[in-house]
Amino acid sequence: EAGVAQSPRYKIIEKRQSVAFWCNPISGHATLYWYQQILGQGPKLLIQFQNNGVVDDSQLPKDRFSAERLKGVDSTLKIQPAKLEDSAVYLCASSPRGDSSEQYFGPGTRLTVT
Amino acid sequence: SQKIEQNSEALNIQEGKTATLTCNYTNYSPAYLQWYRQDPGRGPVFLLLIRENEKEKRKERLKVTFDTTLKQSLFHITASQPADSATYLCALDESGGGADGLTFGKGTHLIIQP
Numbered sequence: 001e002a003g004v005a006q007s008p009r010y011k012i013i014e015k016r017q018s019v020a021f022w023c024n025p026i027s028g029h030a031t032l033y034w035y036q037q038i039l040g041q042g043p044k045l046l047i048q049f050q051n052n053g054v055v056d057d058s059q060l061p062k063d064r065f066s067a068e069r070l071k072g073v074d075s076t077l078k079i080q081p082a083k084l085e086d087s088a089v090y091l092c093a094s095s096p097r098g099d100s101s102e103q104y105f106g107p108g109t110r111l112t113v114t
Numbered sequence: 115s116q117k118i119e120q121n122s123e124a125l126n127i128q129e130g131k132t133a134t135l136t137c138n139y140t141n142y143s144p145a146y147l148q149w150y151r152q153d154p155g156r157g158p159v160f161l162l163l164i165r166e167n168e169k170e171k172r173k174e175r176l177k178v179t180f181d182t183t184l185k186q187s188l189f190h191i192t193a194s195q196p197a198d199s200a201t202y203l204c205a206l207d208e209s210g211g212g213a214d215g216l217t218f219g220k221g222t223h224l225i226i227q228p
Contacts, residue, residue, distance in 0.1 A: 004157070033215050042118075042203050042218030043158065056215060091157050101146055101207045103216065105157030 002026065004106035006092050012112045018080035021109045025073070025094030031055075032069055033103065034077050035091040043091055049075065082113045116141040118219035120204055126225045127194050135189040135222045137204030142217070145210030147180055147187050150203040152221065158203055162189075165210070194226045 005024040013019050025032050031050050035043035046065065048056040051072035060067070064083070069075040079086055089110050093103040119138045127133045137147070145166050150158035164171045164180045164187070171178045177190040191198050201223050205216040 035215075040220065042205075042220050043216075044218070045215035048215045093157070101210065101216070102148065102160040102163055103158075104160065105150075107155070108157050 004092055004094055004104055006090075006106035006109055008109055009107065010110045010112075012114065013082055015084055015113050016081040018078065019082055019111060020076050020078045021090050021092075021111075023075045023077070023092030023106060025075070025092070026096075026104055029094035029096050029104070030072070031095040032075050033093040033095070034067055034075070035093065037089045037091055037108070039088070046077070079111075082111075084113050087111060087113045116217075118142070118204060118206060118217060120202075120219040121222040122220070124223040124225055126227060129194060129196060129226055129228050131194055133191040133194045133198070133224055133226070135202050135204075135224065137187040137189070137219055139185050139206060139219075142185075142206050142208060143182075144206035144208050146207040147178075148205045148207065148216065149176075149178060149187075149189050150205060150218075152201045152203055161202075191224075196226045196228050199224055199226045 007022050033048050034046045036046050037043040046060045047067045049069040052069045067077045089108040091105050091108045093105045095103045117140045148163045149161045152158045162171055162178045164178050166182055175192045179188045201221040203221045204219040
């Protein structure tokens with residue numbers, strides 16, 4: 001089966017600009033997550049969707065980050081305006097419904113803010 | 115405060131030996147504990163999941179133990195190979211079953227020397 005797809009793979013922007021990332025999860029996976037991974041750290045959860053509803057966005061910096069999951073499939077994560085500290089890899093993951101919390105990750109988008 | 119600690123330094127192991135990685139946590143009560151492998155430029159890949167009522171789980175050359183009293187998990191790779199060189203991430207799932215996102219440690223960089 002096809003894995004989690006993300007685009008773009010790399011993005012370089014200047015601070016105060018805006019940027020958007022796209023994720024297409026594994027077909028049939030109800031749960032979708034966005035994580036931020038700063039160099040040398042483990043992934044940190046930003047937001048979790050169950051179908052097209054938000055389950056947890058407690059760690060999302062809502063003054064500048066937003067995310068949506070239209071029709072319970074694809075998702076976009078946006079940053080506006082970007083700060084230098086937003087430089088990181090943004091990972092999308094999906095998980096099937098049921099008694100399994102294992103997650104399937106995409107390759108990530110590496111964002112550099114200059 | 116809540117903390118997940120993994121071997122902070124890189125772990126160098128001779129090919130053929132057993133590599134043992136440690137994950138310690140404080141102020142968490144995970145229902146599940148998971149281990150992921152991450153290669154440079156890629157997203158994490160799920161390896162093993164162990165539940166709070168399980169002591170040990172095995173999969174091919176991999177073995178995970180989970181001691182909820184010590185608040186520790188050990189991850190073993192037997193007959194290690196250079197291809198096992200990667201960063202290994204420990205992740206906690208407090209609710210179990212995918213209801214919440216995962217909380218990751220920083221990871222341990224494992225190097226298997228030929």
